[in-house]
Amino acid sequence: MDHYRSLLQEGASSNQDTAPFFGFIGAAAALVFSCMGAAYGTAKSGVGIASMGVMRPELVMKSIVPVVMAGVLGIYGLIIAVIISTGVNPASYKLYDGFAHLASGLSCGLAGLAAGMAIGIVGDAGVRANAQQPKLFVGMILILIFAEALALYGLIVGIILSSKAGQSAAPAPAH
Amino acid sequence: MKDLTHPLVWFYIPVTLTWICFCISVGNPAKFIDYDWLWLLFRSMSPYFWSALGVALAVGMSILGAAWGIFITGSSLVGAAIRVPRITSKNLISVIFCEATAIYGVIVAIILQTKIEYVQPVDGVWDRYAMLSGYAIFGSGVTCGFANLVCGMCVGIVGSSCALSDAQNSTLFVKILVVEIFGSALGLFGVIIGIIMSGAVTWSGAK
Numbered sequence: 551m552d553h554y555r556s557l558l559q560e561g562a563s564s565n566q567d568t569a570p571f572f573g574f575i576g577a578a579a580a581l582v583f584s585c586m587g588a589a590y591g592t593a594k595s596g597v598g599i600a601s602m603g604v605m606r607p608e609l610v611m612k613s614i615v616p617v618v619m620a621g622v623l624g625i626y627g628l629i630i631a632v633i634i635s636t637g638v639n640p641a642s643y644k645l646y647d648g649f650a651h652l653a654s655g656l657s658c659g660l661a662g663l664a665a666g667m668a669i670g671i672v673g674d675a676g677v678r679a680n681a682q683q684p685k686l687f688v689g690m691i692l693i694l695i696f697a698e699a700l701a702l703y704g705l706i707v708g709i710i711l712s713s714k715a716g717q718s719a720a721p722a723p724a725h
Numbered sequence: 726m727k728d729l730t731h732p733l734v735w736f737y738i739p740v741t742l743t744w745i746c747f748c749i750s751v752g753n754p755a756k757f758i759d760y761d762w763l764w765l766l767f768r769s770m771s772p773y774f775w776s777a778l779g780v781a782l783a784v785g786m787s788i789l790g791a792a793w794g795i796f797i798t799g800s801s802l803v804g805a806a807i808r809v810p811r812i813t814s815k816n817l818i819s820v821i822f823c824e825a826t827a828i829y830g831v832i833v834a835i836i837l838q839t840k841i842e843y844v845q846p847v848d849g850v851w852d853r854y855a856m857l858s859g860y861a862i863f864g865s866g867v868t869c870g871f872a873n874l875v876c877g878m879c880v881g882i883v884g885s886s887c888a889l890s891d892a893q894n895s896t897l898f899v900k901i902l903v904v905e906i907f908g909s910a911l912g913l914f915g916v917i918i919g920i921i922m923s924g925a926v927t928w929s930g931a932k
Contacts, residue, residue, distance in 0.1 A: 553850050592911075
């Protein structure tokens, strides 16, 4: 550690070498948390579909909608993770870029986790209720769309944050 | 909180308290939490620690997910097959879907460990490219491992429901299998991102 202590006191540029840790953890967080949300949504809705399908097998294919919407959350995480992991430039990657990528990944991932939990619970209850009252289908779809929008907000903020990551080399704005 | 056997009490709180006690007790005794010392600790961690941990997590967490899914599916399958033995052979597909997540983890771990090369530290300090490569392998292993963990659990839960509903009505098997296929795509996402991140590995300078 003593070599690094002297580097820290000199303020050497190699102090920024830990920045890729935060970048890659951002990409990992984007994918892992989105997949957690997608998995929860798929599993919870899937159990509801299977239970409901015993009594009304003809409604199963229509009720796959919550599962598809949960799968889309995994796609959102995949998009941000690809943007981040191809954006980690070995030549010049400062701590600013690393923290921006971390924030981007966490925002997309945690939003996807939350949306997945919502989609799972609403999908489960919705498909079971739809089996008993067919007029509820449109209502269930509307609620699922609102839940999906939460993940979309996380994706938008994630894209904005990861676009800031290439700007650490930009000149400071004149005041 | 349900009762005092909740995992929050017995896992998360002890881990958090241990981490806080560690931060307080190390470093300069004059400071409450010596952030400089903690940063120096983080800075001086060898990239080979991160690489090795990444490879281990890639295979370990994937196999944990596969095992979790297999026991969830398998227990429902054998339970339902007491009355309806015909479901056994078809519903082994769910077990195979869970096994596939373990295979993904093994593949990614083997690919990652071929990317580890030894480079000498200069004056006790590792090159920036070596640090980046260590972090890349760690990130890749974490992504693949935890994505396959949740994928295995998801496929297991849906496979359990598939077996139970197949026991009641055999036309439902193929329809619920569609849900399982959506679930198993999540493990593939983890593998894709793991392979992309491992492409950033360059132990000694840009290519």
